[in-house]
Amino acid sequence: MTRIVELWRAGEVPIECGLFRADGTGREAADCDSSNLTGYGLGGALDLDALLAEDPEWTTGADVFAEAELPDGAGHLCSGGGSHGSDGFFARLDADRNLVWVVHLLSNEFVRIDVDWPLAMFTNNRDNTLTIDLTDPEYAAP
Secondary structure, eight states: HHHHHHHHHTTTTEEEEEETTTOOOEEEEOOGGGGGGOOOOOEEEOHHHHHHOOOOOOOOEEEEEEEEEEEOOOOOOEEEEOTTOOOOOOOOOOTOOOEEEEEEEEEEEEEEEETTTTTTEEETTTTTTTEEESSSSTTTOO
């Protein structure tokens, strides 16, 4: 079991802005202009194990505020916020609700999810939306 899966099952996510996959790989999140959610993209590789070796408590709670089912049994999405109020996350789960990936951002809490396959729209509590293509290899299910 990878560290991100352990954290997820414990109701936590890393505070670091990035995409964390259940297989243990990750990518840094590029600037997304905080709660405005503009300019979001993925940067270089992110090593969660190394990050947590430096600071094992660099995590935050993961409170789920919204959920959505994907079509044709493709799994589920959820989103929410962390312990600080200024951070948010969204995640893809498989059909059995096991973590596929989670994205954490300093963007305020994500409180709504809309799905228009293959697009998923995650809206924060400032009514700004980030759209993800779930068929993009970065966000597709394995």
